[in-house]
Amino acid sequence: MTQKLETIKQEFIEGLSQISRFWGFPKGMGAIFGVLYLSPSPLSLDEIARQTGLTKGAVSTEVRALARMGLVHRSTRLADRKDYYEAETDFYKSIRSILKERQNTEFDRAVGSVKETLARLEAGTTNAEERAFLIERVRALQEFFDAIDSLARAVVKLESLGLANVQKILSILK
Amino acid sequence: MTQKLETIKQEFIEGLSQISRFWGFPKGMGAIFGVLYLSPSPLSLDEIARQTGLTKGAVSTEVRALARMGLVHRSTRLADRKDYYEAETDFYKSIRSILKERQNTEFDRAVGSVKETLARLEAGTTNAEERAFLIERVRALQEFFDAIDSLARAVVKLESLGLANVQKILSILK
DNA sequence: TAGTTCGTTTAGTAATTACTAAACGGACAT
DNA sequence: ATGTCCGTTTAGTAATTACTAAACGAACTA
Numbered sequence: 562m563t564q565k566l567e568t569i570k571q572e573f574i575e576g577l578s579q580i581s582r583f584w585g586f587p588k589g590m591g592a593i594f595g596v597l598y599l600s601p602s603p604l605s606l607d608e609i610a611r612q613t614g615l616t617k618g619a620v621s622t623e624v625r626a627l628a629r630m631g632l633v634h635r636s637t638r639l640a641d642r643k644d645y646y647e648a649e650t651d652f653y654k655s656i657r658s659i660l661k662e663r664q665n666t667e668f669d670r671a672v673g674s675v676k677e678t679l680a681r682l683e684a685g686t687t688n689a690e691e692r693a694f695l696i697e698r699v700r701a702l703q704e705f706f707d708a709i710d711s712l713a714r715a716v717v718k719l720e721s722l723g724l725a726n727v728q729k730i731l732s733i734l735k
Numbered sequence: 736m737t738q739k740l741e742t743i744k745q746e747f748i749e750g751l752s753q754i755s756r757f758w759g760f761p762k763g764m765g766a767i768f769g770v771l772y773l774s775p776s777p778l779s780l781d782e783i784a785r786q787t788g789l790t791k792g793a794v795s796t797e798v799r800a801l802a803r804m805g806l807v808h809r810s811t812r813l814a815d816r817k818d819y820y821e822a823e824t825d826f827y828k829s830i831r832s833i834l835k836e837r838q839n840t841e842f843d844r845a846v847g848s849v850k851e852t853l854a855r856l857e858a859g860t861t862n863a864e865e866r867a868f869l870i871e872r873v874r875a876l877q878e879f880f881d882a883i884d885s886l887a888r889a890v891v892k893l894e895s896l897g898l899a900n901v902q903k904i905l906s907i908l909k
Numbered sequence: 910t911a912g913t914t915c916g917t918t919t920a921g922t923a924a925t926t927a928c929t930a931a932a933c934g935g936a937c938a939t
Numbered sequence: 940a941t942g943t944c945c946g947t948t949t950a951g952t953a954a955t956t957a958c959t960a961a962a963c964g965a966a967c968t969a
Contacts, residue, residue, distance in 0.1 A: 566862055566869070569855050573873065576848035583842045585759030587927055598876070601868050606946070616929050621946060623927095642936070642945050650872070652879040668757045674750035681743050688740055694775050695740070698824070699747065702772070705826040708901045715908040727882050729907050734889040734900065761957060780916070790959050795916060797957095816915050816966070 570599050574613075589615050590623045594632055594648060603636055603645035631658025653723055660713045672706050679703055744773050748787075763789050764797045768806055768822060777810055777819035805832025827897055834887045846880050853877055 574595035581591025596612045597604060604612070610620045624646055627633040632655050633646045649655050679699045685692055719726065748769035755765025770786045771778060778786075784794045798820055801807040806829050807820045823829050853873045859866055893900065 566856075566859070566865060569852055569859075570869070572848065573852040576845050576852065579845040579848075580842065583845065589927070598872060599869060601865075617945095618930080618947075618949090619928055621948090625947095644946075650875065652876070666757075668754065671750050671753040671757065674746065674753075678743055678747040678750065682740075685740070685743075691740060691775075695744070695773060698772060701824060702826070704898075708898060711905055712901060715905050719908060724878075724882060726908065727886060730904055731885060731889050733903050733907060734893060763957070791915095792917075792919090792960080793958055795918090799917095818916075 573599065587623060589613065589619060590627060593620060593623055594627060597633055597646055597648040598650075600647070603647040605643045605645055607643075609646065630662050631655055657717050657719065661717050672710070675699065675703050675706060747773065761797060763787065763793060764801060767794060767797055768801060771807055771820055771822040772824075774821070777821040779817045779819055781817075783820065804836050805829055831891050831893065835891050846884070849873065849877050849880060 574592050577595035577598075578588040578591040581594070582588040592613045592615070593609055596609055606617055606620055606624070609615075609624065610617045613620065615623075624633060628635055628646070632649050634649060636645045636647065637643075638645065679696065682692055682696045682699060748766050751769035751772075752762040752765040755768070756762040766787045766789070767783055770783055780791055780794055780798070783789075783798065784791045787794065789797075798807060802809055802820070805823060807822050810819045810821065811817075812819065853870065856866055856870045856873060
């Protein structure tokens with residue numbers, strides 16, 4: 562039996578909310594993206610609020626977060642004070658901007674603290690045997706983070722991480 | 736000025752807690768991993784509880800989660816009823832088991848719902864023009880998820896995702 | 910048998926995060 | 940200026956998540 566389009570859309574949006582939550586983002590964020598992604602034209606704040614059931618305030622803050630990540634884009638119309646938002650449809654582009662956004666955040670600071678730990682350990686003079694063990698462990702972790710970081714930077718630098726590149730990677734990993 | 740090893744370790748563990756939180760895991764989980772990672776020998780539940788400041792109950796549940804992800808390993812000693820845990824030191828191995836663990840979870844279910852949405856849309860007969868638009872959008876998203884999924888599966892299948900492979904990937908992406 | 914010593918579960922609490930309602934301030938129109 | 944229409948901010952609340960304390964059950968011991 563064929564369902565009403567509205568119902569299908571609603572369930573799709575629900576699905577995106579779940580995915581959003583899974584990745585540690587507010588579920589409202591997923592819903593907002595979903596609404597925009599299924600809209601053929603840019604929507605205003607109030608329209609998004611209406612369709613998601615969130616308040617204008619919540620939509621305001623979360624749609625800006627989405628914009629910082631490059632998942633949505635703000636646009637304006639002449640002689641119209643409203644802002645309009647539309648979803649980015651190139652997801653590879655989005656990944657790149659999310660990675661870019663995530664660099665220079667708390668995460669980088671935390672990773673930096675590992676580096677710092679290593680420096681401190683190496684500056685020490687006492688407890689030779691325990692220090693040697695700790696240095697080795699922390700160094701290994703730091704190398705791992707560096708590898709991840711290189712990967713992320715490489716992806717950010719690509720002008721397009723398309724299906725083609727993904728398939729190239731897949732062929733290497735075979 | 737050289738600091739006490741204990742202080743340095745403490746700050747390192749704090750750093751791992753932050754990183755853990757950043758990725759959407761409980762910060763206690765990061766602390767537990769940190770304690771184990773800096774220990775040259777496996778530790779018992781109570782010892783982990785003591786060093787992290789968490790209760791035995793909390794450690795029990797979170798250390799099991801870590802074990803499911805393959806980030807720590809449980810071991811036992813003859814004539815000793817205690818369980819002992821130690822950190823996995825091969826992080827690439829860990830990534831693989833985390834990916835493996837994440838498959839077949841809520842995430843997969845949510846991604847599956849996108850597939851389902853597509854099927855429902857294609858089964859419809861009314862609203863030809865709007866449906867065409869929605870189908871196109873949802874299909875694009877589904878393709879994207881499939882690409883991610885292939886990557887994850889490829890990584891899981893590798894017997895070793897080492898630095899070597901990472902560098903190969905980097906060279907492709909250049 | 911009763912008594913230890915473990916890990917796990919449970920029920921409740923603390924802390925954090927997501928959200929609402931409403932005030933606010935800027936930009937424009939009259 | 941005054942009022943309206945926006946987006947943003949703020950202060951408070953709801954919902955969720957992380958945790959504690961304590962009871963529990965299994966496995967062993969005496």
